Amino acid sequence: MIKLTIDGKTIQAQEGSTVLEAAKAADIFVPTLCHHPQLTPYGGCRLCMVEVEGARTLQPSCTLPATDGMVVNTATDKVLDARKFVLTLIFSERNHFCMYCPVSDGDCELQNRAYDEDMTHWDLQPNWQPFEVDASHEFIILDNNRCILCRRCTRACGELVGNFTLGFEERGANSLLVADYNVPLGESTCISCGTCVQICPTGALIDRQSAYQGKETEVDHHIGVCVECSVGCQRDVLTRDNRLVRIEGDWDAELTHGLLCDKGRFLPLEDDRSRLLTPLVRKDGQLKAATWDEALDAIASGLGKAQGLAALASTRLPAEDLVLFKSIFTDGLKAELVTSLEEGKSTASVAKLAETMSKSFESSLDALKDADAVLVLELDLVEEHQVPGFFIKRQIPEGIKLIVADGKDNRLAAKAHVRLTLTAGEESAFLAELHKALEGKADDEGINQAGALLTSAEKPCIVYGKTLAANADEAALKHLLAVAEALGAALIGVKGEANSMAAAQLGLEAPFTPNGYQAAFVALGDENPTQKLTKRLEEIPFVVAQAAYYSQLTANADVVLPVTMWAEQAGTYLSLDGRLQKFEKALDAPEGVLTSHEALLKVAETLAVKPDTDWKASLTKRTPTVEIQAV
Amino acid sequence: MKATRSMVLVSSDPESLDMGALDVFNTLQQQIAAFGLEEEISLSMISDVSKKTQNPLVLVYPDAVIYGSVKPEDIPHIVEEHLYKGRVVAEKQISPYDLTGQIAWLSARKGTLPAENRIVLKNVGLIDPESIDDYIVNQGYEALGTVLQEMTPQETIAIIMNSGLRGRGGAGFPTGLKWQFVASTKNDKKYVICNADESEPGTFKDRLVLEGDPHAIIEAMMIAAYAVGADEGFVYIRGEYGLAISRMQKAIDQARAYGLLGENIFDTGFSFDLHIHAGAGAYICGEETALIESIEGNRGEPRARPPYPTTAGLWQKPTVVNNVETLANIPAIIRNGADWYKSIGTPSSPGTKVYTILGNVNVTGLIEVPMGITLREVISIYAKGMKDGASFKLAQTGGSSGSIIPASLQDTPMDFDSFSKAGVSLGSGALLIGDENVCVVDLAKVLLNFFRFESCGKCNPCRIGNKRAYETLVNISEGVGTLKDLDDLHMLSQQLYELSNCGLGQTAGSPLYDILAHFRAEVEAHVKLKVCPTGVCPMSGRRVYQIV
Amino acid sequence: MSFLDIDERILKIVELVDLRATPITDLKAPDVDGVTVGILEGGIANTHNEHTAIRMRERCKILVALGDCAVFGGVPAMRNFFGEEAALQRAYVDAESNDSEGKIPSSPELAQLTRVRAVNEVVKVDIHIPGCPPHADVIFYALAELAEGRIPEIKDDMLHWH
Incomplete structure (x- = not known):
């Protein structure tokens, strides 16, 4: 000190x-x-x-x-004079009209600093030189008139996200914020993560959806975990008058420190599906609005007659709901199939291995932050689970060595030092080769190169995802573990949805084939059902769906219960690397709509089942692939 | 350039002229010619000596003798006795202590006039720069051999420290100390960089060395690398210097072929390799940390300091950054010793300096003379006086970011300490001499335009301040300036110095400060009377707002 | 309008001051021998405004610039991006509501359009009250201070834009 x-x-x-x-x-x-x-x-x-x-x-x-x-x-006076001087210069450089700027009066750091210095006027007048407004991007507007050339956006796009899209052209007073080599932002390599918008101190970079909808200083803030994938970044959900205004990253979050991707920040506000607002019951071949009691009666009668019940739950639902769901359908109703909509694709194989070995072998995402070599297997971290991809990309200028092995088009591979081909189904052979490559003995030169990079690294990391988990057999996974052990490498398994990990812990992993089930109960929540799922359900005579939005699936169902979407419900989520995080409710649901949890309880009551609601214990019954800790 | 051995000055202020100074001057001229001394004695007029009761004055120097109340009839005797035979004429001599401070120091000055002494430019123009053999024949790589085979790194640093060599790029930082900092920073990778970005307007001294004697730089960099523990180096040459780049590359290739670059040089286990990095037209990349950023492939923007390159430089490793001229001194110092170097120049600034003479003088070009020469000597002796008999009005010393000095500061010795005491900057040694036809507003305008154009744009005061200052000067030169504009300029010059991130911004305000300090009346004429006294400014009456 | 929001408090001020000139009273210019306080609102958009500002500065001991237009140039200043010519052309010739006879009026009696400027770009201003418009409470505070012979200090919440 x-x-x-x-x-x-x-x-x-x-x-x-x-x-x-x-x-x-x-x-x-x-x-x-x-x-x-x-x-x-x-x-x-x-x-x-x-x-x-x-x-x-x-x-x-x-x-x-x-x-x-x-x-x-x-x-001192000298310091105060200097501050006023700097602010005066900044105001005179470009066109700062507070009157109609969305961040004025509270959200603008330039204005706030001027207020701090009690500035009532400008000693230097602006030049009135007009600057470009770039409105080509789907979500972001870039207004150079408000830019103070602080470079926070450019630095964030590089240092935090590793995308390096934003940069500066020319020099001196002609310096201009540009995307790539000065192309419209909407045509650039921008991945719409929105970090630049969040970090911009003025109104130079603003988000279209939320402009003028509410000031940061006046809206309601709800900090909680994102539910769009299994990473679980911390978000701040801004609401006003029971409306979603904007979603931002939480700068204070331990793992992500404010980072989000477009899926977590912008896309949730684009959801324009129609809400289900009343229960629906099929009468004379047509779905008609009904009361909750009528719907529950219909469920009781439909399920009671059925031989063979398949129960499926969305992994976007909170852990509490999944535990309740399992308790009702497995323990209570002894349904023939109780699984998640993911059907264990991203978790089953590895979860089984952890169970067999009685030990956890995956690491925290933190390991990526200071890794010096990363092997990514069959996973495109530019398309999905983007924030871990940021952790890797941003270290490329620092010297991190990236190896990507995939059989499909992979945007992350474009940034890799070594690119290998790995077709789905060939995982076992590949990993066996990789093991040999650790001593330079593989047949393929590329794999040997990868092996050399990994062995010479001090903190290597191996990342794999859904494709590998779904296709790798036990032999392949054993090779993977052996390689990781030989290298002392951290293993990170990227899963699917927000609660894939929780579903795995509850054993909700069985595949779903409509083999003569007479009834199905689908706790869909706000998930967008796939065509495949909808088609399979068509073969089942009696289908009950708990959903937030209309879809073909609900249109085909026999009973539909309207439930909340993600922002209207509180819950706990288990991330891909074992972090247990909460989301507190941010919006009130429409009248007549219940949370999935409340709806399940009603269903349980109707079917005379007494479910166990101690979810914490249920999650830790099985040996997890990665240690679970509450955050 | 041959130098004269004596300089004789005749006071020519109005009082002196009234008392017949012109006759005295003409008679001196005749008599000097009569004794055949024209080649050895330089004769000129000096207008700013105030000594009302003993005018006209005749000053002889470097003898530091002043004759007062001189009449034409005294001249033949003075010329024969003093200039020809070397004996001072005591009856006419007056005490220098009665005179203004500007001349008083003359009494401290003894010895011969500083004649050209080529150390940096020793080989330039005399050897074939594309022949490594030529260089070797002329004591080339001898210093390197001595250092690698007979000296330790610490001993090498000690010689440079003792020699008192100070950086010639403008900052004047003691070179030995810089090397010591890098040597004592523990790291298994260090770099040596030669700053050959020479972009200061009017300066082309480094170019001569790069084009005329590139091996001197290679040798010097290797000595530096050995001293500090580096094994790799870069020569950052401005992109416009095509010939310098190709000659340096050729020199590097030749040195490699001779085993003088690469692994295990002279079988001593010392390895060093050198690369050229060409600049791309940015003055700011002459700033050492912006230069380093440029080599790393980033925008040429100066870094926040501390840390300095000596602890965290290229790729965050300890780095020595030296100017071309500084490095060109190294082999000679090693060969001849620190004491030899200290015997040239002044105690605080030993050695020679390459000065670039530009402007309204008869002879422009480069001279290499011991440090401590005065501006007056440069103009009178080397530049052979003002062109077309014009009178000296101002000089800008040290390049565009240097000081604009009026005639009253002409006699300040041009070494780092004297100049710094007088509040002026020596910089890179470019001397721009202006006569009475130079308009100070126009000069400042041109300079500020240069800074505005070259500003990297990282920090607000420089990026925006230079542009505002330039616009203000344009408006003053168009005749629409106000007194408030002068206050703004003064304030800008203070804040630019106080707040800027690097030397460009910090010194961009100097021209503004100087013209207001030394030539305020002329500037005010533009604003109060809407007149440009020299007739240079357009004074169109149109206000300019947007300068893109 | 914001000025009127001072409501009945305005009566208190009227008691303390001697209102010498306004655009709507008979006396439209301050007395030649000067007044204590002059309040200017609006930016300097033409030669007439320039004269007004200069005259106000000469004759008022304390000059107040009231509102964003006077302090910064305001909304009319946006015309500076296009220039006076383009603005006149748009208004008098190209506007959709003009017929084909549209012509830019030119008479020596008309004030000439100039670049729109803040008042302090033309004359020295003593007190700036920003706001679009300034809140009535701020205007009242400033007037009350001036009426009592003090210089108002606009800061903290009074300065924040609402």
Whole structure:
């Protein structure tokens, strides 16, 4: 620890902190614009300048290392004049019209800093040079008139996401924020993760969907886990008047530190499917609106007559619902098939291995953050489960070695140092070869190269996904484990939906073939059912569906119960690497719509089943592939 | 260039002229010719000596002798006794202590006039730069051999430290100290970089070395690498220097072929390889950390410092960055010793400096003279006076970011400490001499345009401030400036210095500060009277708003 | 309009001040021998505005710029992106509501359009009250301070745009 004096106060600070960090730890506010806690300090805006005894000029506190015995003053006249000067310059450079900007009055850091300095007017007038507004992107609007050239967006696109789409063209006063080599943002390599929009201090980068819908300082915030895939990033869901306004990443989240992908940030607000608002019962061949009681009666009568019941639940449902579901249909009704809509494809094989070996072998996603070599098997981390892909991509300039093995088109492979072919079904042979390659003895040169890269790495990592889990037999998986052990590599198994892991822990993994089942109960939740599923259900005479939205599946069903979508229900989710995270309800459901949990309880009551609702114990009964911890 | 051995100055202020200074001058000219001394004695007028009661004055220097109340009839005696025979004429001599500070230092000056002394430019123009054999025949790679075979890295650093060599790129940082910092930073990978980005307008001293004596740089970089523990180096040459790049590449190839670059040089176990990195038209890449960023493939933007390149430079490894001229001194210092180097120049700034003479003078070009020469000597002796008999108005020393100095500072010795004490910057040694036809507003305008254009854009004060300053100067030159504009310019110059991220921004304000400090009346004429005293500015009455 | 939102408080101010000139009273310019406070609203958009601003500065000890137009240029300043010519052309010739006889009026008596500027770009301003419009409470505060002989300090919540 070192000691320094700031504004007369003696402060202890960690060795290696900057003056800004030391001041922040002591609750001394120093204004900044280009600084962001998640990014490497840049030192560009010059707003954070402070007086340091003995220094020739004012010094930027965001980059200046704090030293023992340093004496700093953050509020002298010189410093205050400098701040006003910098702000005046910024306002005069481009066109800052607060009047009709969506971030004005609360969400704009430039405006707030000017207010902090009690600025009532400008001493330098703007040039009135018009700048381009790029509205070509589906979700993002780039307005150069509001840009203060702080580079937070560019730095985030590189340092945090590893996509390097945003950059700067020209230099000096002609510097311009551009995408790729100056193409419209909508035609660029942008992957719509939206990190730039979230990190932009002004209204230069805004999200179309939520512009003018509500200020950050005035809406309701709901921090919780994302339910769009098995990574489980932490999000902040902004609502206003019971409406979804915007979704943002949580900067304070341990694993993801604010990162989200388009699936978690933008797409949920694009959902325009029709809501189911009342129960429906098929009468005379037609689905007609009914009361809950009528629907429950119809369920009781339909299920009671049936021989062979198949029960399927969506893995987007909270763990509490899945446990309840299993308790009702497996323990209570002893249904012939109780499984998830994923049918265990992304989990069954590995879960079985963990059970057989009685040990967990997968690691936390954290392992990716400082890995120096990564082997990705049959998984495109640019298309799905994107945030782990960010962890890898952003280290490529730092020297991480990437090996991608896939048989299909794989966008991540484009960034790999070594690209290998691995066709689905050939996993066992491939992994056997890879094992040999660790000593350079594989037949294929490419695999040998990969082996060499992995053996020379200090922190190697192997990532695999649904395709491998679905196609690898026990031999293949044993090879995989052997390779990981030989390398001392972290193994990361990417699963499917938000609660794939929970479904695996509950054993909801059986495949579904409509072999003469007379009835089916589908707890669909807000999932979009596949055509395949819908077709298979057509063969079953009596189908009950619990769903939030209309679909062909619900149109074919015999009884439909309207339930909540993700934002209207609270729940717990188990991520691919064992993190148990919560989501608190953010919206009130429409009148007459119940949560899946409430609907299941009603169904249980109607069928005279007393379910066990202690979900915590159920999740840990089976040896998991990765250790489970509450976050 | 041959130098004269004596300089004689005749005061020519209005009082002196009234008292017959012109006759004195003409008689001196005649007499010097009569004694056949024209080649050895340089004669000129000096207008800013104030000594009302003993005008006209005749100053002889470097003898530091001042004769007062001189009449034409005194001249033949003075010329014969003093200039021809070397004996001071005591009856006419007056004390220098009565004079203004500018001349008073003359009494401290003894010895011969600084004649050209070529160390950096020793081989330039005399050897074939494309022949490594030529270089070797002229003591080439001898210093390297000595260092690798007879000295330890610490001993090498010690010689450079003792020599007092200071960086010639503009900052004047002691080279030995810089090497010591890098040597003492523990890391198994270190680099040596030669900054050959020479983009300061008017400066082309490095070009001569790169084109005329490229092996000197290679040798120097290897000595530096050995001293600090580096095994790889880069020469960052500005892209526009095509000939320099090709000659340096050829030199590198030749050195490699001779085993003077690569593994195990001179069988001593020392390995070093050198690459050229060409710049792409950015002045800012002459700033050492922007240069490093450029080599790494990033935008040429200066980094936040600390840490400095000596601890975290290229690829975050300890790096030495030296200017071409600095490096060109190294082999000579090793060969001849630190004491030899200290005997040239001034105590605080030993050695020679290559000055670039530009502007309204009769002879422009490069000279290499011991540090400490004055501007007046440069103009009178080497540049052979102002062109067309014009009078000296201002000089800009040190390139575009240097200081604009008026005539009153002409006699300051041009070494790092004297200049810094006088509040002016020596920089890269470019000397732009302006006569009475130069408009200070126009000059500042041109300079600010250069900074505005070359600013990298990372920090707000430089990116926006330079553009605003330029626009303001344009408006002043169009006759629509206001007094508030002058206050704005003054404020911009202060804040640019205080807040900018690197030297470009920090010194961009110097021209603004200097013209307001030394030539305020001329600037105010543009604003108050809407007149450009030299007639240079357009003064169209049109206000400019957008300069893209 | 925001000014009127001061409601009945305006009566208190009227008691303390001597209103010398406004655009809607008989006296439209401040007295030649000067007044204490002058309030200017609106940006400088033509030569007439320039004269008004200069005259106000000469004759008012304390000059107040009221509202975003006066302080920053405001909405009319957007015309600066296009230039006066283009603005006149659009308004008088190209607008959909004009017939084919549209012509840009030119008479020596008409004020000439200039670049729209903030008042402090033309004359020195002593007090700036930003806001589009400034909140009635802020206007009242400023007027009350001036009426009592003090210089109002616009800061904190009074400064925030609403």
